[in-house]
Amino acid sequence: MSKNKLRILVSGSTGQLGQELNHIATQYPSFTFDLKNRKALDLSSEKSIKKALSAPYDYFINAGAYTAVDKAENDKEAAFQINAKALDQIGKYAQPSTRIIHISTDYVYNSDPRRPLLESDQTKARGVYAQSKLEGENYLLKRRPDAIVLRTSWVYSSFGNNFVKTMLRLGQERDELSIVADQYGTPTYARDIATTIMQMIRNLDTDTYTQSPKSGLYNYANIGLTNWADFAKAIFKMKGISCHIKETTTKAYNAPAPRPLWSMMSKEKIQRDFHIKIPYWQKSLQSCLLELDK
Ligand SMILES: NC(=O)c1ccc[n+]([C@@H]2O[C@H](COP(=O)([O-])OP(=O)(O)OC[C@H]3O[C@@H](n4cnc5c(N)ncnc54)[C@H](OP(=O)(O)O)[C@@H]3O)[C@@H](O)[C@H]2O)c1
Numbered sequence: 001m002s003k004n005k006l007r008i009l010v011s012g013s014t015g016q017l018g019q020e021l022n023h024i025a026t027q028y029p030s031f032t033f034d035l036k037n038r039k040a041l042d043l044s045s046e047k048s049i050k051k052a053l054s055a056p057y058d059y060f061i062n063a064g065a066y067t068a069v070d071k072a073e074n075d076k077e078a079a080f081q082i083n084a085k086a087l088d089q090i091g092k093y094a095q096p097s098t099r100i101i102h103i104s105t106d107y108v109y110n111s112d113p114r115r116p117l118l119e120s121d122q123t124k125a126r127g128v129y130a131q132s133k134l135e136g137e138n139y140l141l142k143r144r145p146d147a148i149v150l151r152t153s154w155v156y157s158s159f160g161n162n163f164v165k166t167m168l169r170l171g172q173e174r175d176e177l178s179i180v181a182d183q184y185g186t187p188t189y190a191r192d193i194a195t196t197i198m199q200m201i202r203n204l205d206t207d208t209y210t211q212s213p214k215s216g217l218y219n220y221a222n223i224g225l226t227n228w229a230d231f232a233k234a235i236f237k238m239k240g241i242s243c244h245i246k247e248t249t250t251k252a253y254n255a256p257a258p259r260p261l262w263s264m265m266s267k268e269k270i271q272r273d274f275h276i277k278i279p280y281w282q283k284s285l286q287s288c289l290l291e292l293d294k
Helices: 017-029 046-053 076-093 128-143 162-171 190-203 228-239 269-274 281-291
Strands: 005-010 029-037 059-062 099-105 148-152 175-182 216-219 244-248
Touching: 005 017, 005 190, 017 190, 017 228, 029 128, 029 228, 046 076, 059 076, 076 099, 076 128, 099 128, 099 190, 128 148, 162 281, 175 228, 190 216, 190 269, 190 281, 216 269, 228 244, 228 281
Parallel strands: 005 029, 005 059, 059 099, 099 148, 148 216, 175 244
Antiparallel strands: none
8 A cells, every 4th residue: 555645445345336436446546445345344244344444544435235125124133233233343443543434325214304304304214224224323423423424315326236227127128117106215326426425535624614523424315306217217218218117106016125205315414514516316317327338
C-alpha cells in the first residue's frame, strides 16, 4: 500500500455495490482500494473481521451483507450474524481512525406516511432481513457514533443479479408478467451509490456550509417515485420489449418475507450535508441499460 494514498477497505467485493466501487476506483487516483471478497473478509467470522480491520485503513465501506430477503426467513442465524453481529464486531475491531461507511436499507422503516421518509422517522422493521439490518445499524452506531449508515433502496446494477436484469431476461421469454403495483419506492443504480460514497468520503471532514456532524443515518436513493410494475414498464419501454405487465398486489404475490408498501426516502439530509447531486431514477436506469449494451 502506498503511504501517501488514503486507504479504503471494501467488503463484499463480488456484490453489486462492491463491483461498482471496483469499477469507479480508477477515477480516484488519490485512494488505494482494497476490495475483499467473502473469503478474504468473512462477515460471519469474528476472527476474519478482526484480522481485516487490524490494518490502519482510512475508510471501511461495508458493502457485504446477507441480501437474500426471502431466504433469510428460514436462515435467521446466518442473516443476523452477517447483518447484525458483524456490525458489533466491526465497531469493536476497526481502528479508531478508520471511518466506517455501512450500507443499510429502506426496509427498516416500514411505515406509510405517504411523504418522503426521514432519517428521524420511527423504524418498524418487519421480517428477518429488515430486522437484522436494523440491529446492525444500532450495534454499529452504539460502538461508533462517528460511523455513516447509508440507507438505500431497490438497488440494481449491470453487475450481479437484480430486478432490471431479471426483467430483461423474462421480458424476452414471456408474453406477460405479473408485477406488484402497490409497493412504492425509488430504484437506485449501484453506480450512483458508489459515486456518492466517494463524494461523502471527500466531504466528510470539510465542513463548509453546516455545523452538523457528518455521521449517523443518511438516506440515499435516486430521485423520483414509482412502483415495481411501472419500473418494469419503464425498462421494457426503454428497451423496446413488448411483454405485457399485469399489475398485481403484494398480498396476491405472497412473498415469504414482508415488503414495505412505502419506501420513498427523503434525500434532503445527504444533499444538505454533502452537496451531492442525485440523478432521477429514469436517467440512471437509462445509464445502466447503456452499460449493459456495451
Ligand atoms: N439489493 C438491494 O435491492 C438493496 C436494497 C437496499 C439496501 N441494500 C443494501 O446494500 C448493500 C449492498 O447490496 P448489494 O445489492 O450490492 O448486495 P449483493 O449484490 O447481494 O452482494 C452482497 C455481497 O455480500 C457478500 N457477502 C455475503 N455473505 C458474506 C459474508 N459472510 N462475508 C462477507 N461478504 C458476504 C456477497 O458475497 P458472495 O458473492 O460471495 O455471496 C456479495 O459480495 C447491502 O448492505 C444491502 O443490504 C441492497
